[in-house]
Amino acid sequence: MAENDINYSEDSIRSLDWKEHIRLRPGMYIGKLGDGSAYDDGIYVLLKEIIDNSIDEFVMGAGRTIEVNLNDHKVAVRDYGRGIPLGKVIDCVSKINTGGKYDSKAFQKSVGLNGVGTKAVNALSTAFTVQSYRDGRTKIAEFAKGELVREEAEKETTQRNGTAINFMPDDSIFRHYRFIPEFVENMIWNYVYLNSGLTINFNGQKYFSEKGLHDLLMRHADTETMRYPIIHLKGNDIEIAMTHGQQYGEEYYSFVNGQHTTQGGTHQAAFREAVVKTLREFYDKDFDASDIRASIIGAIAIKVQEPVFESQTKTKLGSQNVGPEGPSVRAFINDFVKKDLDDYLHKNPATADAIKARILQSERERKDIAGIKKLANERAKKASLHNRKLRDCKLHLDDTHERRQDTTLFITEGDSASGSITKSRDVMTQAVFSLKGKPLNCFGLTKKVVYENEEFNLLQHALNIEDGLDGLRYNNIVIATDADVDGMHIRLLMMTFFLQFFPDLVKAGHVYILQTPLFRVRNKKETIYCYSDEERRNAIAKLGNKPEITRFKGLGEISPEEFGLFIGKDIRLDPVILKDANIKGLLEYFMGKNTPTRQQHIVQNLRVEKDDETVNPVVLDDAEIKEVA
Incomplete structure (x- = not known):
């Protein structure tokens, strides 16, 4: 008998309490851990779990305002609902399967039904405080990593009813984390779009929506390129909004019971199917589905x-039915779209004509590049057998492996940088695509260029995004270029490519910039890598006595052994966040033919960095470069 069989006994079996299990397997409860650089990292799930409880109070008619305040590391949420019953304050945040949502009559269409969310936040926070205000009395309790550390007796208060929760995620679990306000702002906007009458005050700014999903599309769509006014339809337990633009690809925002299902699911698939079916019947023509959905931007709740x-x-709905005895999700959505969208088009012939014109334009564009596309795909298929540009990894996003979310494609400049990353990467989840010099500035060009330009075509096939994001092979697309003027230019050219032809890739939060250290500061005992001048100064102060300082000028200078430290668990990524829906205007300014205007912008934003006795070369501020995103 094997030794490990001999050691397997009653002593090998142990039971974990609730907080131990959450802390041992946090991914089971909140998905990705991450450092906050991705919109779906765990720290945002923690915040959402707390706000969801406040939203449920609003849905029940208790409290029309929620206060949310946060900085890089701390969160405070205060609602004005009924307040947790004072005798159950501790139980509600520290006992699994304890909560008020098991009464299906009270919370029939709530998301947080499992009684785990707030407990997970408690267990995964170094500091967690809950205070309930109820009928002139209040109770407060403080926890650390799920352990009760302080409890106060009930006392009188003049505060309005409601619940206040403050927490600080545990940095031993969420390494080097920080909250990115833009991601939180998107979350806040979605809450108010889906809850008419709700006001959320986030870091001193008021968020409110009158027209729901109509307002959502107005915020995310480029109004200058809309082909027709937004179609906004509401029914019992369903709301949709849609329009067509000029961008490539499809873009959807889907929600279930207020939950943003970023990965779609049965309802989003049914919506896409229903739009195609309804428009084919309305125009009495068997249009290709891709022509109908090309450049659509839609939302469904x-x-x-x-x-x-x-x-x-x-993040993905799996339900097949809208209720235990209700119709299927597919039939429910199809019936609504078929009736209400068809009625709308009959009443608004100008919109119907605009949609048909957009479909016919997509059809012409598709046929126009069909020949080029066929040749390019054949060429890419042959190249994939010995593609020197791509060093692939073993796992991909469409696999079922638990590490699928870690899949990453690094886009590098030149062979030296790609060589360093290739030698130090994790071959299971990290792939490398090497550019040959500066890519083409594709602003203003049609999608023909994606097939005519061999490098773009091979990249498109490596990502598998020709027909949309459903087959995307890597969760993270990381632009890894030198921190110099040429590197910044390549970043801009690559972001132009993605924003011009695959904007949904950026909007879905898949594109990042790799941050690599600018300096290495070391003495005989310790080495510190610094990503900014401030970090360099702090490192010098810490090590003292004139440590050795190395300035990294390019990725190729960094040895593979060192590079492994920067693309592993401590990788630093800056997400490319699209703040402005007017992509065409952004690209036209930064990548168009308005050279004198840009030259003036550069001159006005020059920065000279002085380092003691030396003056570094003048470079364009990285923050200015990022304005394109």
């Missing part, structure tokens, strides 16, 4: 009883 999601983080 439904409410279902006892929703089934494909993970604890609830």
